[in-house]
Amino acid sequence: MLFNMMSDILSGRPLDMASAISEILATLFVIFCILPLHECAHGWVAYKLGDNTAKYNGRITLNPIVSLDPVGAFFLLMFGFGWAKPVPVDTRYFKNPRRDMAITALAGPIANLLASFVGAVIYLELLVWKGLSMPGFIHDFFMAYIVINVSLAVFNLIPLPPLDGSKILGAFLSNKALYNYYRYQNIII
Numbered sequence: 001m002l003f004n005m006m007s008d009i010l011s012g013r014p015l016d017m018a019s020a021i022s023e024i025l026a027t028l029f030v031i032f033c034i035l036p037l038h039e040c041a042h043g044w045v046a047y048k049l050g051d052n053t054a055k056y057n058g059r060i061t062l063n064p065i066v067s068l069d070p071v072g073a074f075f076l077l078m079f080g081f082g083w084a085k086p087v088p089v090d091t092r093y094f095k096n097p098r099r100d101m102a103i104t105a106l107a108g109p110i111a112n113l114l115a116s117f118v119g120a121v122i123y124l125e126l127l128v129w130k131g132l133s134m135p136g137f138i139h140d141f142f143m144a145y146i147v148i149n150v151s152l153a154v155f156n157l158i159p160l161p162p163l164d165g166s167k168i169l170g171a172f173l174s175n176k177a178l179y180n181y182y183r184y185q186n187i188i189i
Contacts (some may be wrong), residue, residue: 026144068104102171
């Protein structure tokens with residue numbers, strides 16, 4: 001994101017300051033509010049499925065300090081993709097480890113999609129309430145917010161370790177295929 005803005009400036013294209021500020025604010029909102037929600041969703045679902053690890057580590061929280069990964073936040077701000085500190089999960093506590101791990105992994109992307117949906121509903125309510133004269137700043141903020149959340153959800157569903165999609169895929173593989181998948185995960189990455 002900031003990388004694209006800097007590229008535009010260096011190539012001589014004009015920069016819309018209001019749009020740039022609204023995109024930065026949307027990204028910061030995602031970093032400090034939605035990434036913790038994503039990680040909290042993983043921990044809460046794992047807890048409901050029998051794993052107390054996240055709860056004992058204080059990770060079922062919306063406190064951004066607990067989930068903040070400085071490098072992941074920097075990448076999200078600079079390049080439009082990033083990460084938070086992953087919530088610890090111990091599959092030994094699950095009744096059905098493969099299924100329950102897949103459900104736990106799916107909780108994060110679903111949290112991003114729900115956050116995107118809520119943002120879209122608020123945006124549409126503002127659009128109807130204010131009519132068609134909504135300032136570009138608000139429009140740009142909500143568009144960036146929605147796009148970032150949908151992008152994070154889709155990106156997390158890619159079935160490559162350590163992304164959530166790899167844990168979801170694990171529920172559908174045979175034991176032999178799963179063993180080989182994890183055995184060669186470094187090569188796959």
